[in-house]
Structures are given as C-alpha cells and as structure tokens.
Amino acid sequence: MGAFTLTEGFAVLLLAGGLFFILAAVIGILRLPDFFTRLHAMGKCDTAGLSLSLLGLALLAGDPAVTVKLVLVVVLVALANPTATHALARAALRAGVKVWRADEPVGPAGER
C-alpha cells in the first residue's frame, strides 16, 4: 500500500466527480415529475458524469494511444449527448407532450 501518485489522486477525484453526476442523473430521472424535467436532469448530468469518468480513466491509462482515444470519446460525448437531448426535447414538444407546471401537474407520460 504505497502512497498515491499525483496522477492517481487526480484520476480518483475525476472518477468520484463523474460518479456523483451520474448518481444525480439517476436520482433526477426517478424523482422529477415529467419528461422535460427528467430530460433536463439526464442530459446535463450524464454528459458531465461520463466526461469526468472518461477523463479520469484517460489519466489512468498507461498507453498514450488509449489516452488520446478516450479524450476523443469525451469530445464526441460532449458533442453528441447535448444534441441528442435537444432532439428528444424538440421531438417531444412537437409530439405534444404536456409540460409540467406547479399549478397544473401532469404525469410522466404527459397525461393530466
């Protein structure tokens, strides 16, 4: 049981942060009232959690090629995940999914 190197310490911090955001996304999906608020939780927290976890893994990877590939995956996630969230929200809005408001609550599938 030697001491952590600086790199390992950073990696653990990043991984813990990533896990925190993923946990927040899961709690948000379970607890929030309708489609759009759930999407709000999932889109941002998933992107952040995945990016942080992958960056942590990139620090831990010994092979530089693997590090570069993981960073590329982070770029892809940062580009594709918000776009997919946007597309989902727009499609749901077009399909007529009702928006939840505090004074007129609707169910998760948009039913009154």
Next chain:
Amino acid sequence: MAEGHLISIGLLAAMVVSAACALAVKDLLAAAALFGAFSFLTATWFALVGAVDVAFTEACVGGALTTILFVSTAFRTGRRFD
C-alpha cells in the same frame, strides 16, 4: 478473476431482464429501445470475454442499426402491439 465473474454475472442478468422487458412491453418504441439496450449489454459482455470483433459488430448492428430500423418500422406500422 472473481471480479470478472461478478461483472459477467451482472451483465448476463441485465441482459435477461432487458430481453424479458422488451418482450413484455406493449409499446413498440419502448421495445425497440429495450432491444437496443440488450444489444449493448451483449456487446459489452462479448468484449469482456475477449471477442472484441464480435462485440464491435454487435454494438454497430444491434445497438445502432437494428434499433433505427425497428423504430422506423414502428413509425410505419403503428406504435402499439396488443
């Protein structure tokens, strides 16, 4: 080795659950999404046991392509299965 077995068992259990759910749900869109999840778990398991080429194919075909085709077919034919 033991950890590998644990991950493997977890993945296989999740595969069974997602496959059963895909059969059980009446909404074809949800079934397509669940089938995509099943394919992705399968691909992960293939990669875990060392069949990287097969995992790659399964991720491309099962995770992406057949899901798109199922969704577009559900669009054409009607969303509910009763």
Next chain:
Amino acid sequence: MGTAPPGRPPAPGTPRVRRLLGAAAFPALFVGLVVGMTQLPEFGDPASPASTHLSPRFIEDAAAETGAANMVTAVLADYRGYDTLGEAAVIFAAGLGCLVILAAAGARPDPPGAGMSHPFGSVVLDAATRILVPVVLLFAVYVLIHGHVSPGGGFQGGVLFGSGLIMMRLVWGPAHEGRAHQPAVPAFGPGLRGSLVLACAGILAYVGIGLAAMAFGGEFLNYGTLPLGGDPAHVRELATLGIEAAVFLTVAGTVAVLFDTISIGMRESGAPLPPGDGDSA
C-alpha cells in the same frame, strides 16, 4: 399500382405428386441430418480434427500467409472467403427483399411534416450533424482499412458508413429530395438508387475478385494467384482488402436501402401513387 391487387386468384393447389415427394423428402432429410449430427465431433472437443489441425495452422500461419495481423480478418476474408460471400449475399438479398415487398405493398411517403422522412428542421441538430457525419464516415473507412491489424473490417465499417448515411437522412430528409427547397442543406450522399448501385457494385466486386483468381489459374476466391506483383502474402493482403471493401460497399448500400424503403416508401423509384388513393395497402 399501389393498391392491393383486386381479386388475385388463389395460388393453385400443389399437385399430389409434389406433395407426396415433399412428405417423403422431409423425414428423410430430418433423419439424415440427425444421423450426421451424431457423427460430428463434440462441440469444443480439443481432440477433433478442427482443433488439432485447422486451428493451430490458422493461428501459426495466418500472419505470414495473408499479411493480416488481425486473425479474424484473415479467417473471414481469406480462408473462409466462401462463408463471407454467403453472408454478404444474404444481407444483399434481405435488402432486395425489403425493397420488393414494400414496393409491392405500395408503401407511400408520409404526409408533409410527419414521419421520419422529413427534415427535422433544427439549427442545433443541423450544426451538430455537419460536424459529426464526416467524422462518422471517415471513422467507417478507418475501420475498414485498419481491420487488417485491429478489430474491425468491412462489415463493421459498412454498418458505420450506412449509419452515417441514415443520420443525414434523419436530419435533412431523403437524399436529393426534400432538400431542394432548403439550399443551405448539403446534398451529399447517395439516394435510394445510389445506395442500391453501391450494394450491387459491392457484391459484383466480391464475385469479380473470386472469378479473377480463377482466371489466373487459382481456385475461386484463392487470391494468391492474382498478378499484383510482390510475394504471395502481399498479394493476398491486397486482395483481402479488396474483399473487405466489397463487403463494405454491400453492407453500406443495403443498410441505406433498408432505411429508405422502410421510411420513405417508393418515392424515388417512380412508383408514385395517384392522389386520393386511400388506405388500401
């Protein structure tokens, strides 16, 4: 054209002789298969000929004989070229079957503004797709070429390329159509006909490489005899790449054909439906 054929006569009954022949052939085939199955070596038997002779030879000689460091590629595209030809043909036939069946059923385009065959019309999605699609297509070609030394190959690359084509169709609408009224949208990529041509070209290239090997004195799909210069291993490496490219074209074209026939009906094939032709399909 798109309507269900009215009053098509029922299929004629099978003649008695043919039915009897079928009734006799089916049990015979069943018994033959079961008997043959009992003669097969145990699944995974380390003492079977496949394990004692074939596998060690592939494992030891694949890299030297075919120049492919990824043994899966060496086996799929070289040693087992027949199997891969069959797979590519099956995929191609599936695409053709989808095309023919949906054409016969008179699938028609969705009404404007609905369904998957119309532009999504979102600036964010448009911008992201402009960045992502070239990356996806380039990665598909990388997977094809790099299949020699790493996991990947024609099949995976073809599926990725087809997925890129589908992505463009999902965001911008079908190729060459539906884009005419929005000149800002790139009109890159094959439409239904172009995809069909791609798939046909792939399968023809595969068979063509096999026949070329025959013409230069080898067996069908035995590429070592092709006069490409260099030592046989290098020739086989080049021919394997050609085979992978053929599979790539077949799969990419078929994938796009499948999506087009399912999602846009037969708009491009010149089988338009008369207006007001109701819900008869």
